[in-house]
Amino acid sequence: MTSVALSLASMQLAALCALFTALSYEVDLWRMVKSRRRKVLEANSLGALISVPWLLIALALVCAALWLPVSAGLAVAGFYLLLMGWLTGLGLAQLYKIISFLTWLKTYGSLMGRRDVPTVQDLVRERHSLSLMIGYYLAVFGGALALGLGLTLLFRVAAGVQLLMVIGLVLEFIRARRLFYVPEHLRVRAGHSHQQLQST
């Protein structure tokens, strides 16, 4: 019994430390965002910022499950938010920018200053991608709620919606890569960059 009590105590302590560290990290992030010179946030920054509170909520749930006499479902919901809300959300939001920027650089780098080139934003539909990201986060929230309350059907529906949103985002990434949204007159002529696009 003593060793069980000890290991619970050490887990409680570890969870509290994690919560405190995450809180300091988020305060730091908040200060950075506030001190930005550019006040308008692009979809990648917004999408990434939405992922951040999930870290804190997730760790708070894990702490609650360790300290309070509540159901183990809370801890499961916490870990779900940690993986899907925080990490995956952050990754998806950043991929949106990484893919469009690198495609833009690779395709138009040699043309800059010599002819009109599209902006990086011309390679994407920002509002559309942002809607998909928000849809994704709502589905993750629904999934975590269902896990916490033990509602299997709701969890399955939420996971399905989540999958659809990810597929939607992946399609957007492919469109950015293929210059799908770039105005016709700014698309590079066939053969100029397509080889590069395929070889990378």
Next chain:
Amino acid sequence: MTQAFRELDVRPLIASSVGPFQHIMAATEALAPGQGLRLLAPFRPDPLFTVMSRKGFEHMVNDLGDGSFEVLFSPVKPALLSSDEVASVDDWAEPVLSLDLSDLDPPQPMIRILAELEGMAVGDVLFVVLAREPVFLFPELVRRGHQWVGNRDKSGETFRMLVRRGESNDDRG
């Protein structure tokens, strides 16, 4: 400019058989930017020179005559960044154009610089001030046959660059 040194005398430590390495590393970590370390040791601490050089310090050794040595470790000034083929900027012309692009969001500065260079004569020099180091611009300048040098200003808030228009050896455009 005279170099400021923080002093560390490890002779008492060694006399009482305490290893001085941790103390030296801690003192090095605690140096202010640009500050040097004046180390007093009962022997010439050769193995330390490699370690300190890896940390960006050059050294000067003085024999104090009483069997102990004074070593002055000075931080090597951050190197000027430049494209490979720049040997010296002394023979570069005065800039024909100076631009402060520190308020533009990336990648606008890159587009602007490349566009300005297209309109300049071979050998002309452009001076630009940027909010950050333009890592994606560097390879493109080289690809187009231009040369550049640059560094951060003292406050570290802006990155300054001189770009010399080369003969374009890139026919892709």
